[in-house]
Amino acid sequence: MSLSDVFATARAESRAALIGYLPAGFPTVEGSKDHLRSMIESGCDLVEVGLPFSDPVMDGPTIQAAAEQALSAGFRVRDLFDVVAAVADAGGRAVVMTYWNPVLRYGVDAFARDLAAAGGLGIITPDLVPDEAEDWMAASAAHGLDRTFLVAPSSTEERIAMTARASSGFLYATAVMGVTGARDVVSSAAPALVARVREHTTLPVGVGLGVRSGAQAAEIAGFADGVIVGSAFVTAAGESDAAVRALAADLAQGVRSAVAPV
C-alpha cells in the first residue's frame, strides 16, 4: 500500500486520515515499537517515525526532551529501520520524519535504500526544502519512496507551487508559525493555508503543529485531508500505552466527525 492509498481510503470513507508521530527509541527502542503498534491498532492510518536528533530546531520542549531521552538511552540510526520494519510487519504504514543531517551522514541513497527495504513509504523533511533536495529527489525516485515537504503560512504562492511539484504522497502544512507542541486552539492560519495549497495541487494535505484533541482533529478534518498529531502522542507515551491508545481512539473519532470550517 502506498501513501496515496492511505488518503484514498480515508477519502472513500468521507473522512480525514489520522497521522500520529512518535520518535523511534522513545522511551526505548522496544517501547517505541509497542506504542506505534498501539497507535495503528487504535486508529492511526499512518505513523510518522521520528529520528531523534541532537539539534531539533523545529521542535518544542516535548519532542526535544523525548529525542534527548532516546539519544541518551543509546538510540542509533540503524534502530530506526528496525522500528519501521516492526510497524510494517504489524500491517501498519510508516513514513520517517527526520532532520536532514543524519540522512546526509548515512548517505542519502543508502538511507533511502534501507528505509524502503524496511517497508517505509517515504520521508518528511522539516529542514530540507526542495531547493536543496537534488540528491533526495534522485534517491527517492530510485527506491520508490514518497517525498513530503512542508509549506508554511509564510510561503509565497510561487513556493507553494514549487514545493507541491516536488512532493509526492502528501504535503505537510504547518498550521502555525512556530515549533511543534500541543496547543489549545486550532490556528486560524491553517484553513487559509490549505485553501492556498489547493489552488496549486491535488495532492492530499496534512495539517500539523499543535493538535492534541478529538475536537481539534474534527475541526481540521473539516478542511484538510490528514490530521497530524505529534507532541500529544509523545506526552501520552511518557504516561502509558493505555494513554496512547486512548488518545488515538479519541483522535480517530475526531477525524470521522469533521466540522465544517467557519
Added chain:
Amino acid sequence: MGQFTPTPHDPDARGHFGPWGGRFVPEALIAAVDELAAEYDKARLDPEFVNEFKRLLRDFAGRPSLLTEAPKFAEHAGTRVWLKREDLNHTGSHKINNVLGQALLTKRMGKQRVIAETGAGQHGVATATACALLGLDCVVYMGEVDTERQSLNVARMRLLGAEVIPVKSGSRTLKDAINEALRDWVANVDDTHYLLGTAAGPHPFPLLVRDFHRIIGIEAREQILEKAGRLPDAVVACVGGGSNAIGIFHGFIDDTDVRLVGVEPGGSGLDSGSHGATLTAGTPGSLHGAMSYVMQDEDGQITEAHSISAGLDYPGVGPEHSHLKDIGRAEYFPVTDAEAMEAFALLSRTEGIIPAIESSHALAGALKLGPSLGPDGLLVVNLSGRGDKDMDTAVKYFGLADGGQA
C-alpha cells in the same frame, strides 16, 4: 574596492560557495531569509545605507582600528608581526562591525525586535549595544552554562536594556542558544530579525556578515602597505564560526602570494577528542542552516565542541571557510588551550596588550608559523578582541589570585 562591492568570491544566488552553504532551514523561514537577502542586495548598493554604516563605524565604533607592530612579541615568533587591533573597537572586539550593519538592516526592513545568540557574551553585548543605540528591542539567548561562566556579560546586556534568556536545553551552550533563537525566529518572524553573530547560518548570513567585516581586511591591507611598504607573507586569524577571519582574509584574497591562515581551537589536543577544530577534524554536514564542515558522530548527531575560549566553542564553521579550505586558498590548523594561554600571557607581558583568548589562538598560530618565515618575514595577526572578559579564566588558569605568575 569598497566594502560592499560584489566580488568573484560571492556565493551563487542560493548562497552556495561551491558545494557549501545554501539553506537547510524550515520552509517557514524561507520568506524571512529571502526578505533579508533582497534587502541586503538593495542596501549594499545604496549610498545612504553605506554612508550611515561608515559613519557609525567611525563615530561610534571608533574605526579605523590601529595596526600595531609587536616587535618584542615578534622576537618569540622569529619573524615580524603586526597586529590588527580589533580589540580597540567599542565593545572590545570585531563583533561590533556586523552588529551595526545588521541593526541598520533591521531598521530598513521595518522590524522592531532583534534576537541574538551568544556564547561568551561578546556578540550579545555588541547586539545589545547596537539595539540601545538604534532604539530596537533586544532579546539574547545564552546557554545556561555560559550565563554562569560569563555573568558579567549578562549584567552588561541587561544594563544595556536587553532581555537575556538562559537556554536550558541540550548542552546548554552556544549551539543550543542558536537552536532556541531559531525557534523564536520561526514563531515571531513578522516583526523580528535574527541578528546572527558569525559568518554561518543560511544564506544570506554568511555573505552579509562577511561583508560587514570586510572593513577589517581593507584597512589592514592599506595600513601594512603604508607602514611596512609591502604585503604580508601571511594573514593569521582565529576561527570559531569564522567571522573575524573571513573579514580580514577578504582584504587579501586576490593577493595570491599572501597566505590566509586560520587557527582553530585545539582544546586539549585533537587526540583527546576534546576540541573545536571543525575544519581540521570535522566532516561535511548541515548545521544551523548551511552545509559546512561540522563536528558529528557517525550517526550525524552533532557533538559538543570544547575550548578554553567560549567564543570558539562551536561545532560548526562558516561555509566559505569550508570552500576556501577545499580550493586550497586558505589553510587551517589547530593550537591547544595551553598554546593559546601561553600566547595570551606572552603578548600581555611583552607588548602591554591583553588579548582575548580567542585572538590568543591566532597569536599562538603566529608563533608556530613565524620560524619558517624567518626574520625578513611579515605576519599580520588579527587581534579580534580584548581580554578583559577572560580574566576569570586567566585567574584560574595561572593561579593569579594566589600570587601566581603567568
